[in-house]
Amino acid sequence: MKLYEYEGKQLFQKYGIPVPPGIVASTVEEAVAAAEKLGTPVVLKAQVLVGGRGKAGGIVKADALNEVREKASKLLGSEIRGVPVHKLLVEKAVTIEKELYLSITMDRVSARPIILASAMGGVDIEEIAREHPEAIVRRPVDPLLGLKGYEARIIAYKLGIPKEHLSTFAKLLQGLYRLFTDYDAELAEINPLAITDQGLLALDSKVIVDDNSLYRHSDLLTGESRAERGEMTEYEEKAAELGLAYVELDGNIGIIGNGAGLTMATMDMVSYYGGKPADFLDLGGAASHERVYKATKFLMEHPRVDVLFINIFGGITRCDEVAKGIVEAVKEVGAKKPMVVKLVGTNEEIGWKILEEVGIKVFKDMEAAAQLAVKLASEKRGVSRDGHTG
Amino acid sequence: MVILVDENTKVIVQGITGRQGSFHTKLMLEYGTKIVAGVTPGKGGIDVHGVPVYNTVEEAVAEHPDANTSIIFVPARFAADAVYEAVDAGLKLVVVITEHIPVHDTMRFVNYARIKGARVVGPNGPGVISPGKSKVGIMPGNAFRPGKIGIVSRSGTLTYEISSALSRAGYGQSTAVGVGGDPIVGTNPIEVVKMFEKDEDTDLIVLIGEIGGDIEERVAAMVAKGEITKPMVGYIVGRTAPPGKRMGHAGAIISMGTGRAEDKVRALEEAGVPVAETPSQLVSLVKKMLEGR
Numbered sequence: 001m002k003l004y005e006y007e008g009k010q011l012f013q014k015y016g017i018p019v020p021p022g023i024v025a026s027t028v029e030e031a032v033a034a035a036e037k038l039g040t041p042v043v044l045k046a047q048v049l050v051g052g053r054g055k056a057g058g059i060v061k062a063d064a065l066n067e068v069r070e071k072a073s074k075l076l077g078s079e080i081r082g083v084p085v086h087k088l089l090v091e092k093a094v095t096i097e098k099e100l101y102l103s104i105t106m107d108r109v110s111a112r113p114i115i116l117a118s119a120m121g122g123v124d125i126e127e128i129a130r131e132h133p134e135a136i137v138r139r140p141v142d143p144l145l146g147l148k149g150y151e152a153r154i155i156a157y158k159l160g161i162p163k164e165h166l167s168t169f170a171k172l173l174q175g176l177y178r179l180f181t182d183y184d185a186e187l188a189e190i191n192p193l194a195i196t197d198q199g200l201l202a203l204d205s206k207v208i209v210d211d212n213s214l215y216r217h218s219d220l221l222t223g224e225s226r227a228e229r230g231e232m233t234e235y236e237e238k239a240a241e242l243g244l245a246y247v248e249l250d251g252n253i254g255i256i257g258n259g260a261g262l263t264m265a266t267m268d269m270v271s272y273y274g275g276k277p278a279d280f281l282d283l284g285g286a287a288s289h290e291r292v293y294k295a296t297k298f299l300m301e302h303p304r305v306d307v308l309f310i311n312i313f314g315g316i317t318r319c320d321e322v323a324k325g326i327v328e329a330v331k332e333v334g335a336k337k338p339m340v341v342k343l344v345g346t347n348e349e350i351g352w353k354i355l356e357e358v359g360i361k362v363f364k365d366m367e368a369a370a371q372l373a374v375k376l377a378s379e380k381r382g383v384s385r386d387g388h389t390g
Numbered sequence: 391m392v393i394l395v396d397e398n399t400k401v402i403v404q405g406i407t408g409r410q411g412s413f414h415t416k417l418m419l420e421y422g423t424k425i426v427a428g429v430t431p432g433k434g435g436i437d438v439h440g441v442p443v444y445n446t447v448e449e450a451v452a453e454h455p456d457a458n459t460s461i462i463f464v465p466a467r468f469a470a471d472a473v474y475e476a477v478d479a480g481l482k483l484v485v486v487i488t489e490h491i492p493v494h495d496t497m498r499f500v501n502y503a504r505i506k507g508a509r510v511v512g513p514n515g516p517g518v519i520s521p522g523k524s525k526v527g528i529m530p531g532n533a534f535r536p537g538k539i540g541i542v543s544r545s546g547t548l549t550y551e552i553s554s555a556l557s558r559a560g561y562g563q564s565t566a567v568g569v570g571g572d573p574i575v576g577t578n579p580i581e582v583v584k585m586f587e588k589d590e591d592t593d594l595i596v597l598i599g600e601i602g603g604d605i606e607e608r609v610a611a612m613v614a615k616g617e618i619t620k621p622m623v624g625y626i627v628g629r630t631a632p633p634g635k636r637m638g639h640a641g642a643i644i645s646m647g648t649g650r651a652e653d654k655v656r657a658l659e660e661a662g663v664p665v666a667e668t669p670s671q672l673v674s675l676v677k678k679m680l681e682g683r
């Protein structure tokens with residue numbers, strides 16, 4: 001789960017990481033009142049869970065209250081990179097001397113937390129990595145001992161932090177590390193960490209909490225749905241409620257697989273043969289017929305799906321269960337959309353029989369099946385979307 | 391010689407009385423895996439498919455001192471504790487099948503196991519099979535046959551699809567390792583590739599990768615440097631995955647500019663490792679490499 005900037009900054013404060021004074025506003029009046037309380041100039045910051053807000057016009061400075069009113073009314077209700085702005089963080093504007101980059105994330109190679117820091121902050125880490133890879137300090141941390149004081153100091157020296165800020169920096173980094181572990185973060189990022197007239201300040205926050213750990217962080221649950229937070233589409237949220245691992249894409253071939261790798265391979269294969277996947281939908285291991293039924297029905301009812309391609313390798317998953325689930329869905333919603341099924345593995349013969357009885361053609365080879373799915377989708381598109389595909 | 395598991399592997403199943411644990415205990419026994427004991431707290435004294443169950447791993451090891459491996463089917467919230475229990479009881483290989491373990495738990499138990507000289511495989515993977523010798527995992531045994539191909543993969547079913555295609559074409563496997571789909575795993579593909587390089591029963595390595603992280607690029611770098619000399623064939627999925635979206639596996643996500651399939655494919659190809667676009671292409675690449683030697 002991604003946290004909004006203001007949520008991240010609330011955590012920062014809890015861990016002794018200094019941030020500028022700020023107030024969250026959902027209306028223009030609230031924004032003006034906030035600015036009045038903080039004192040102008042302020043910075044109005046759109047609270048959306050996408051990067052590059054600054055470049056997209058989501059971060060604006062306002063020098064006086066009338067300017068706050070004007071700019072807040074423009075921002076609220078507008079879209080930043082396609083995401084509607086419902087909230088602003090009104091923050092006291094500070095004078096920046098220098099912008100640094102600081103984050104903690106997971107290092108897949110060492111299987112440890114890793115600190116990434118750079119004296120060239122304010123731009124994305126990707127950009128620093130691309131253009132000045134030597135300007136990034138990387139330091140894995142032993143997760144059993146945590147971040148040691150001297151390690152924080154080494155990073156401070158490598159960044160060239162001025163003497164007067166050294167101890168604040170070390171404390172701040174220790175705080176960030178504690179936040180990272182206490183909140184099961186996948187990423188805890190401060191960009192920029194600014195040297196200002198008010199000392200060191202975290203001007204932005206990006207915190208991503210591991211979804212698998214949310215059961216132990218009930219304080220983070222706001223009652224807002226993931227779709228409302230802009231982290232998922234409506235269909236993705238619906239699928240999540242059905243317990244399906246689903247990602248919406250923009251093609252017209254609905255894809256169901258079992259296992260993430262096989263499902264991705266199915267998407268790739270559809271695109272290899274010239275088709276466009278409408279989704280990634282992974283049934284997971286040992287899928288029951290109810291699960292298959294839910295997934296099949298879900299995609300058959302999805303407006304963008306013209307053809308359904310189901311690709312199953314039955315290992316622990318039984319082909320007869322899969323076939324049963326498909327047939328249940330077809331019986332309920334009708335076979336309005338063509339369906340291509342590849343089904344091999346445990347109990348395959350029973351599965352084939354169940355499907356063939358209702359007239360569904362079954363393949364043993366996923367590549368032949370993919371080719372047919374692509375062919376059917378292009379025919380269908382020719383008929384039903386004539387004039388729209390341009 | 392094969393890697394990680396063989397005829398001498400003696401397994402304790404943690405979480406043996408659960409639905410998954412008991413089902414796969416049966417399948418592993420049928421495959422010929424030597425399972426010496428099971429553990430479920432509070433269920434000591436019963437047996438599951440003829441395997442004696444104990445309350446603790448310590449007790450199971452005391453009764454079966456030949457045990458050297460654990461496979462864990464314990465629910466995510468209790469899985470970390472189960473790993474510590476296995477490691478502290480002296481087991482040297484711990485295969486974690488459980489999905490949805492918080493990644494910080496994984497970081498801690500993986501590092502703890504390393505200090506104690508134990509190896510974790512997984513979590514969120516199918517486990518390890520050395521066909522004809524031992525299966526410590528949930529993969530369907532009939533998709534594999536003994537042979538000389540070493541498979542390392544971040545995925546489960548895709549591995550079965552590919553190994554059965556290889557098996558049908560006459561290419562059996564020395565060992566197939568599913569490292570797991572999480573961002574942090576106990577044994578990553580770099581380590582497995584190094585084991586295959588040293589293994590005299592492996593002639594060719596198949597690397598099945600996916601989006602997320604840069605482990606595949608690092609394998610490519612080892613090949614480029616000449617640290618890996620055995621022929622290798624790659625297959626990378628997620629070429630059509632959008633950035634920032636998690637594709638089923640917690641670790642399958644393109645983020646902060648890394649993890650794209652195209653970067654992995656390019657790195658491997660530049661290192662001289664051919665990369666297949668479909669499973670059937672992979673089989674022909676394997677064939678070409680083995681015959682071309």
Ligand SMILES: Nc1ncnc2c1ncn2[C@@H]1O[C@H](COP(=O)(O)OP(=O)(O)OP(=O)(O)O)[C@@H](O)[C@H]1O
Nearest residue numbers: 043052053054055091092093094122191192203204
């Ligand atoms: N309170 C503040 N006072 C003065 N300047 C600020 C303040 N907050 C942010 N800024 C400036 O605005 C820039 C962008 O802000 P921020 O990092 O929060 O947004 P962002 O989403 O990361 O946008 P971008 O991707 O363009 O950096 C900062 O690098 C900083 O220079």
Ligand SMILES: [Mg+2]
Nearest residue numbers: 122191192204
């Ligand atoms: Mg920023």
